Amino acid sequence: MTAQLQPAYQSLQFNQLLEIVKQLGASERKNLLLFLLGHKPEKEDHTLTHFASEPALAQDWLTETEDEAWQNL
Helix, strand or coil: CCCCCCCCCCCCCCHHHHHHHHHHCCHHHHHHHHCCCCCCCCCCCHHHHHHHHHHHHHHHHCCCHHHHHHCCC
């Protein structure tokens, strides 16, 4: 007879869980979010990457130099 392992449940406070999530890398956070939302994409979904990248790209794009470079196009 094979013994089945039972999951060990530990009570966590919200702040404890938040500290654990803060330690995750960006990819792990994305996977956690998708899991919590019940998202099961058939192929890789770049939507979250797009939204996460936008503020970083805006730092480079929203400058006077960029505006001058694009003004004649």
